[in-house]
Amino acid sequence: MALYLYLHFPSLQCDSLADAETAGLPVAVVDAQHRIVQLNTAAAQQGVKLDMGLASAAALCHKLHLLPYQQHQQQAVLMSIAQQLYQLSADIALDEPDGLYLRLCNMLQLYQGLAGYRAALMAALALLPYQYYYASAATPLAAKCLALQRLNLLTEDCTGTDAALKRSPLSFTELEPDIQQQLQRLGIDSLGRLLALSTAELARRFDNRLVSYLGRLRGEFFHALDYIRPGPGFSRYLELLYDISDMAVLSAPLSKLLQQLQQQLERSNTLCHQLTLRLYCRDSETKSYSVGSAQGEYRAANWLKLCQLQLESHRLTAPVYGLQLEVTQFAPQQAQSDDLFQPQQGNVSALQLVSLLQARLGRNAVSGLSLQNQHLPEQASSRPLPLLQTRSLTGALLQRPAFILPQPRPLQEAVEISSGPERLCPDGWQLAAQRDYFIGRNSKGQWLWLYRTAQQQWFVHGLFS
Amino acid sequence: MSALLQQLARRQLVWHGNSQQAAYQAVSSGYPQLDQQLAGGFPSTGLIDIQTDTGIGELRLLLPYLQQQQRSGRLLVFISPPAQPCADMLAAAGIVLSQLVIITPETAKEALWAAEQCLQSGCAAAVLLWQVPLKLALARRLQLAAEQGAATLVLLRRPAAGLSLPVNLSLELKPHRQGLQLSVHKRKGGWPAAAFLLDMQQYWPALYPAADSPALPQRKAG
Amino acid sequence: MSYAELFCQSHFSFLHGASSPQELVQQAAELGYSALALTDECSVAGIVRAYRQINEQALNIKLIVGSYFKLDKLELVLLCPDKAAYAELCRVISNARRRSTKGEYCLTEWDLMSLQHCLLLWLPTGDNDSDTHWANWLQKYHSERLWLALRRELSHNEAAFNHYCRQLVQQYQLKAVACGAVLMHSPQRLALQHCITAIKAGKPIAELGRQLLSNAERALRPLAKLEKLFSAELLQQSGVIAARCTFSLQELKYQYPSELVPEGETAAGYLARLVVAGSALRFPGGVPDRVQAIIDKEMALITELNYEYFFLTIYDVVQFAKSRGILYQGRGSAANSVVCYCLEITAVDPEKIQVLFERFLSRERKEPPDIDVDFEHERREEVIQYLYQKYGRERAALAATVISYRFKSALRDVGKALGLPISQLDFLVKNIQRRDPALSWQQQLSALGLNSNSQTTQQLITLVEQLRGAPRHLSQHVGGFVISQGPLYELVPVENAAMADRTVIQWDKDDLETLELLKVDVLALGMLTAIRKCFTLLKQHEQQDLSIAGISALGDDAAVYQMIQKADTVGLFQIESRAQMSMLPRLKPACYYDLVVQIAIVRPGPIQGDMVHPYLKRRDGKEAVDYPSEAVKTVLQRTLGVPIFQEQVIALAMVAAGFSGGEADQLRRAMASWKKTGELLQFKHKLIDGMQSRGYALEFAERIYQQICGFGEYGFPESHSASFAVLAYVSAWLKYYYPAAFCTALLNSYPMGFYSPAQLLQDARRHGVSVLPLCVNQSQWDHSLQQQGKAIRLGLRQIKGLSSAGAELLLKLRPAGGYRDIQQLRQTGLSRSDLQALASANALSSISGDRYNSRWQLLDTQHSLPLFATEPEPLSKVAQVAQTAPAYLTPPGKVEEMLEDYAATGLTLSTHPLALLRQAGKLPRSVPVEELHRVRHNSPVRVSGLVTLRQRPGTAAGVTFMSLEDETGTANVLVWLATAQAQQKSFLTATILQVDGILQREGEVTHIIAGKLVDLSALLAELRLSSRDFH
Structure with a gap:
């Protein structure tokens, strides 16, 4: 006999927050229409309810912490739960945004019956921080309907589930709101009343969606589920046979891991932009390094060089007993065969060059320059990551010096003013702090960008190199 | 030469070994007067040594050239600039900011390493390196890297900050009320010339006001 | 040195200028400017306010009327040297505005070419091609009246731009003049200017960067500073231009439409003739001498002040309404005169009110007469169309209403501009309690979670206060018409309103008052609709022919007042609110004038906690009535020494504090706008000092001031109250004698009033009226009277979701014996949603059983095929269809019925x-x-x-x-x-x-x-x- 389990996770996004952040704090998730779609128990205790408007929720609970609904995060969390349960149960289908279908019939033998399966499942779920509700039934839709009612039934006994199903209000079915409403207006508000009507009479009055749903609910129609396959990602741990205290010696085991990574990347014809390397140290904290390649790379040898460049600048304070290499995201392989370390051929791309410079000099030492839509000179130039194509929102001002001093310095010499003033008002509309900018030339022939404060003090702010 | 090769040559993606030993391939400096003095302009690759004080117009002098160099789509790299480069001024002068990389290494050694990497890579058209002491051997190495990567390295140094280096062009700049006083110390394939004045008034009227412009607050002693 | 600022925008350049016209002229005068041109963008909406400020404060500065325009890359300021130029400017603005949708304008080259009088200041943009083109063009057409305006804003690269401008001046032989391009009266307004720029752009200030002004130089600047920035010649030229501008708003003279007076008659003669005829009608037994004396006095005053045309205009409008059977009622300061009673503008019997006309129309105050006429709300449009048709769109337009920032809108917009999250702002706006004077909103902010010390919060507070009261846009006045003899656009620009086919002028009612232009208020009142419908019903069912004047003429009816005293006033005009109801048993109105007081004393809202109004105490004899002086007694006697009406406050200020007529008028205006601007404070000292110096006790003076403050929000003129009391009484009379008809009329005039249909019906049932359910075969569209006027049959209009077209169809095709079944009803072609609405309202119960059954039948698609309409179905088959309802559908229970009643009709006749x-x-x-x-x-x-x-x-x-x-x-x-x-x-x-x-x-x-x-x-x-x- 067929048996399905439905797991419902009503507050995935709330529950994903670390405990420390949310201890006792009411948290709710709101969607784009400002409706509450998830909430934690603290919020529920304050009277916040699902589907409530943001304004009423905020009025009820002043301290309510609000998160915007993040579809991607929700999907990712649901997927990760499915992946974890995949160790336990073979046939799992996602029911986005917050449910999983599990086909049980073919798993029961493996666990010597339902009790064994239940124990294993509960143990696995207990490890996760997510609230959940569940129910089993002979069809996926029946299981879902019961789980949404938070009945937490897990039984092979169909009479129990059938009775519960008949009592189910229509609001827990998959029927579209318009159909539900029509049924309600006929006084049909539970599945039992609906199932009692003849299908032929219903078909004369309702469209295909109702008949199709009832067919699948009863198990008369086949219900296709899209069971998941385990996804990509790379995570390997290597325990060292002996402790290593010298960075250089680490290359060998690291290279081994990188080779494995290369194999997986080659198989999937992908590359990755970033990997995380963790060094587990004896009697000391685990060290974590993030190594990146802006262009993306799959070759072990090149990754090794990038890792080495980064490791060179660090010293090991404690011996390492284990290495972990982790990659979370793969990117499709671009048609490109450049080699980072063959500059003689003049084929290094700009991205590769930047990766190389950053690896050796540190991220902060390499930057681009972009023009910000700001009046104040100290805010108008910013140093973003290099090579970013930024769309400038503003026209560039011609009369600016080539270099701005990080700190304006008091003017200590005689200058000859050649142009000005240009008046700028600093942030916060402090009129008393307005500056009048002039261009002036000192006796050494240097062109300076000067300003005079309202207090008639003069400062040098830039150099017209 | 095939059309492809020509195209690559124009984009400076191939270069021509040592065939032009006598003189360098010149790129217009953007100033007709200067181009005349330099027999065509600045070198398109290799080292340019500029001895100058900071703040007298040294970068302004180079802007048309740097803009020209960037046309190939390759990078312009500033290494150890004397202060925060100003996006407004560079963008207004036509420098493409997304093709500009600024490197601020902590040591001179790192600065030189970075310069070499950039020059070698072939993806930088010009590298400006400020105030880094340079030994002869290193200069040779950088010259080689620059030729390999078809790039220019512009060294900005204080006047008489060191010995003569193996460079394509060596200039000394002095401030002048109407522009810059230039002396060519060395030019590959040419002879040093007498110092001359490059008038900048038409390019930067706000800095070099015409004599008849309205009165402004004249002086300020600090 | 003399300087005239010729380019200055106020906050009537919406979301651009950051100061009011008043602030600008005030500041310019203080800085010693010789003149100021107010040049809002394609608008003169602020000009009257500047004019008034100059007059009221006796400022030594000339006001120049002008306007700023953009046309592609052309920027221009037009200034008016004389009246012809002013008419020209109004025409240009009107044309540019009328071409465009509300709030925008579209200038054409043709508009500019046609200019013959306006002076032009040209503002080059720096775009060489366009500047060259326009320099040639302007030089060609307007060289005599053209200047190039030079600015000094200390902006980036300004020297180069000005150099370029000077080249244009030389090249095209132009005259040049200095201007400030002013947006703020003081540099301190920079923050607000940034803030409104952000509001306009719909982005936070932080994201705007260089779109914002880089400094505060676009403020009015001291002359010394201007002397440093501009050459003497450029400054002097501003004076030259200002000297050419001699036009003043004073020159505008309003001319009444002349067609109102029959040929060969004078306005005064015609009016006198009408009044004589009217008085004969109103006083069939002969005009009492006392009344005739009042008439004579009023007519003398009208003639003296030249208001004949005004009364004739209103007379004409109400005559139109009367001819169409549209019920109306006049109110306002001049309405409660015997003349208006005779002209049938009001039904207030002067015998009963004993009010003095002078109280309403004052010689000294020079305030124009005020008559508002209320019409049935459903039929006011007919009156408006009559006005348009009679005077034409060129000569009739609505006055504007300046929609200003209120606290909440200011908080929301400033908050957004400062980058506060929208959800937080929604929360603040929703939760800040505005009514509690003890708890300022600034204090509440921190209680609501905003860090009161943070810079953002401080800025929020300052900016919200600055933005409050600033205009957001012009809207149309609800019914204030300006009608003139010549085209309106020679008087004031006309622009499009949001409503199709409506045009508004750029001035609001205060501006019109300042310039002594007259407007006629054509307003809508739901109660008039209800009363007229009630009269119609009573004529049908009771053969009663009633009118407002007729009911008033019956005299005070004790039984009706008893009902009022019991607060049995659901559905009555004005005295039905909760606050009113709670006061009625205390005030116990027993005559008409009591009602007048009742309406004025309890404005919608407060029973003020435990504080019983002093009037009540005095009326109940719990407090002695005393007057500090005979003068005060004359003003306050009729209200037991407590100022209740707005007119009394004005009179007090004049009598007791020595206010001049003009000052009293300012006080009246300040009271009306107290909430918006806090203008009242400036009168405090004058009032209190004035009273003290006339020997009144400080305590008395303070009390009067406090009462004035209280009035600010709720003050009500006696003249309005007097008219409202008539309607309140008539509605009470109808309710007392004909509760079913009155309730039916109210329901048929819905939406109006305070109570929902459910509540009105509940009330009617308590008065012994029975209510019959909706029925497809019995109900009309409107609610109707049945059972000899004892019962109300609910009408189809009560059904939510039933289209009026559907209802019409249903009624038109309804057979004499009613519909037999659903099939027959379907054949009418009623839409699915109409049928569903009928089923939901349980209107089909007589033909198809309960709601579930009706719907089940309606859902059955196989029976919805149209049958041959001519061929009647055999009865047996019909019965069969009706019986196909499955037995397994459970009929709805009481609770379901009740809930569905509420959902479908908003009321239930079944169990509560x-x-x-x-x-x-x-x-x-x-x-x-x-x-x-x-x-x-x-x-x-x-x-x-x-x-x-x-x-x-x-x-x-x-x-x-x-x-x-x-x-x-x-x-x-x-x-x-x-x-x-x-x-x-x-x-x-x-x-x-x-x-x-x-x-x-x-x-x-x-x-x-x-x-x-x-x-x-x-x-x-x-x-x-x-x-x-x-x-």
Whole structure:
């Protein structure tokens, strides 16, 4: 006999927050229409309810912490739960945004019956921080309907589930709101009343969606589920046979891991932009390094060089007993065969060059320059990551010096003013702090960008190199 | 030469070994007067040594050239600039900011390493390196890297900050009320010339006001 | 040195200028400018305010009228040297505005070419091609009146731009002049200017960067500074231009349309003739001497002030309404005159009101006469169309209403500009309590979670205060028409309104008053519709021919006043609100003038906590009536020494504090706008000093000032109250004698008034009227009277979702014997949604059983094929169809019926939900409302009911009124702020509420002061489920 389990996770996004952040704090998730779609128990205790408007929720609970609904995060969390349960149960289908279908019939033998399966499942779920509700039934839709009612039934006994199903209000079915409403207006508000009507009479009055749903609910129609396959990602741990205290010696085991990574990347014809390397140290904290390649790379040898460049600048304070290499995201392989370390051929791309410079000099030492839509000179130039194509929102001002001093310095010499003033008002509309900018030339022939404060003090702010 | 090769040559993606030993391939400096003095302009690759004080117009002098160099789509790299480069001024002068990389290494050694990497890579058209002491051997190495990567390295140094280096062009700049006083110390394939004045008034009227412009607050002693 | 600022924009350049016209002229005068041109963008909307400020403050500065325009890359300022130029400017603005949608304009080259009088200041943009083109063009057409305007804003690269401008001047032989391009009266307004720029761009300030002004130089600057920035010649040229501008708004003279007077007659003669004819009609027994004396006095005043045309204009409008059978009623300062009574503008019998015309139309105050005419709200459009048709669109337009930033809109917009999250702003806006004077909103901000020390919060506070009262846009006045003899656009620009086919002028009613231009107010009043419908019903059913004047003429009816005194006033005009009801038993109005006072004394809103109005105390004899002087006595005598009407306050200021007529008029205006601008403060000293110097005690003076402040928001003119009292009385009379007809008329005029149809019907049933359910075969579109006028049959209009076209079809095709079944009804071609609406309203019960059955039949698609219409179905088959309803559909229970009644029609005739709950034992110890009179004063009580009203009224700080309705009546609950806050959940969301509280009774008024609030909303759902289970 067929048996399905439905797991419902009503507050995935709330529950994903670390405990420390949310201890006792009411948290709710709101969607784009400002409706509450998830909430934690603290919020529920304050009277916040699902589907409530943001304004009423905020009025009820002043301290309510609000998160915007993040579809991607929700999907990712649901997927990760499915992946974890995949160790336990073979046939799992996602029911986005917050449910999983599990086909049980073919798993029961493996666990010597339902009790064994239940124990294993509960143990696995207990490890996760997510609230959940569940129910089993002979069809996926029946299981879902019961789980949404938070009945937490897990039984092979169909009479129990059938009775519960008949009592189910229509609001827990998959029927579209318009159909539900029509049924309600006929006084049909539970599945039992609906199932009692003849299908032929219903078909004369309702469209295909109702008949199709009832067919699948009863198990008369086949219900296709899209069971998941385990996804990509790379995570390997290597325990060292002996402790290593010298960075250089680490290359060998690291290279081994990188080779494995290369194999997986080659198989999937992908590359990755970033990997995380963790060094587990004896009697000391685990060290974590993030190594990146802006262009993306799959070759072990090149990754090794990038890792080495980064490791060179660090010293090991404690011996390492284990290495972990982790990659979370793969990117499709671009048609490109450049080699980072063959500059003689003049084929290094700009991205590769930047990766190389950053690896050796540190991220902060390499930057681009972009023009910000700001009046104040100290805010108008910013140093973003290099090579970013930024769309400038503003026209560039011609009369600016080539270099701005990080700190304006008091003017200590005689200058000859050649142009000005240009008046700028600093942030916060402090009129008393307005500056009048002039261009002036000192006796050494240097062109300076000067300003005079309202207090008639003069400062040098830039150099017209 | 095939059309492809020509195209690559124009984009400076191939270069021509040592065939032009006598003189360098010149790129217009953007100033007709200067181009005349330099027999065509600045070198398109290799080292340019500029001895100058900071703040007298040294970068302004180079802007048309740097803009020209960037046309190939390759990078312009500033290494150890004397202060925060100003996006407004560079963008207004036509420098493409997304093709500009600024490197601020902590040591001179790192600065030189970075310069070499950039020059070698072939993806930088010009590298400006400020105030880094340079030994002869290193200069040779950088010259080689620059030729390999078809790039220019512009060294900005204080006047008489060191010995003569193996460079394509060596200039000394002095401030002048109407522009810059230039002396060519060395030019590959040419002879040093007498110092001359490059008038900048038409390019930067706000800095070099015409004599008849309205009165402004004249002086300020600090 | 003399300087005239020739380019200056006020906040009437919406979301661009950051200062008011008043601030600008004030500051310019203080800085010693010789003239200021107010040049808002394609607008002269601010000009009158600047003009008034100069006159009121006697400022030594010339005001120049002008306007700024953009056309592609051309920027221009037009200035008016003389009246011809002003008419020209108005025409250009009107044309540019009328070409475009509301709020925008579209100038054409043609507009500019046609200029013959305006002076032009050209502002080059720096775009060489366009500047060259326009320099040639302008030089070609307007060289004599053209200047190039040079600015010094200390902006980036300004020297180069000015150099370029000077080249243009030389090249094209132009004259050049200095200008400030002013947007602010003071540099301190920079923050506000940034803020409104951000509001306009719809982005936070932080994202705007260089779109913002880089400094505060676009303020009015001291002359010394200008001398440094501009050459003497450029500055001097501004004076030259200013000297050419001699036009003043004073020159505008309004001319009444002349066609109102028959040929060969003078206006005065014609008016006199009409009044004589009217008085004969009004006083069939002959005009009493006393009345005739008043008429003569009024006519003399009208003639002296030249107001004949004004009265004739109104007379013409009401004559039109009368001819169409549209009910109307005049009100306003001049309306309650015997002349207006004779002209049939009002029905206020001067015999009864004994008011003095001079009280309303004052020689010294020079304030124009004010007559508003209310018309039936459903038919006002006919009157408006009549005006347009009679005078043409060129000569008639609506006055503008300046829509200004209020606290909440300012908070929301400033908050957004400062980058606060929208959800937080929504929260603040919703939760800041504005009515509590003891708790400033600034203090509340920190209670609501905003860090009061942070810079952003401080900026928010400052900017919100600055933005409040600033105009956002021009809207149309509800009904204020300006009608003129010549084309209006020679007087003032006309622009499009949001409503199609409406045009508005750029000035509001205050501006019109300042310039002494007259407007005619054509307003809409729902009660007039209801009264007219009631008259019509009574004519049909009772053969009664009634009129407002007729009912008034019957004299004060004690029985009617008894009903009013009992606060049995649901549905009556003006005295039906909760606050009014609570005062009626205390004030016990017993005659017409009592009603006039009643209406003015209780403006919508407050019973002010425990504070009983001094008037009440005096009336009840609990406080002695005394007057500090004979002069004051003449003003306050009729209201027992307490100023109740706005006119009394004005008179007090004049009599007791020595205000001149003009000052008193300013005071009146300040009172009207007190909430917006806080202008009242400036009168405080003058008032108090004035009274003290005339020998009044400081304490008395302070009290009067406080009362004036109280008036600010709620002050009501006696003249309006007098007209309203007539309608209040007529509605009471109708309700007392014909409750069914009156209720039917109210329902058929809905939406109007204070109460929902459900409440009105509840009230009617309490008065012995029976109410018959909706029925497809019995109901008309309107609610109708049945059973000899004793019963109301609900009309189809009550059904939500039924289209009026559908209803029309249904009624047109309804067979004499009614529809037999659903099939026959379907054949009419009614739409699916109309049929569903009928089923939901249970209107089909006579032909297809209960709602579920009706819907089941309607859903059956196989029977919806059109049958051959001519061939009647054999009866047997019909019966068969009707019986196909499956037995397994359970009929709806009482709760379902009741809920569906509410959902489909907003009311139920079946069991009240509270009755159901009570029967089910769900309301332990709750006292039914009709039993409340047995509960003693100050004793604890529990009531439960549907929350029909949740109202946070006027000044009653921290009090919310709630009405709880159960099956026996409505209970009044008072919830104090603290109680509400502590139990917010129940307070905000409950639909059925149980209140444990203390019953308080004063006279016949009963309140329950809420203690504990329990949300019982969930009970209904429970009840519904349990009733299903036991079916």
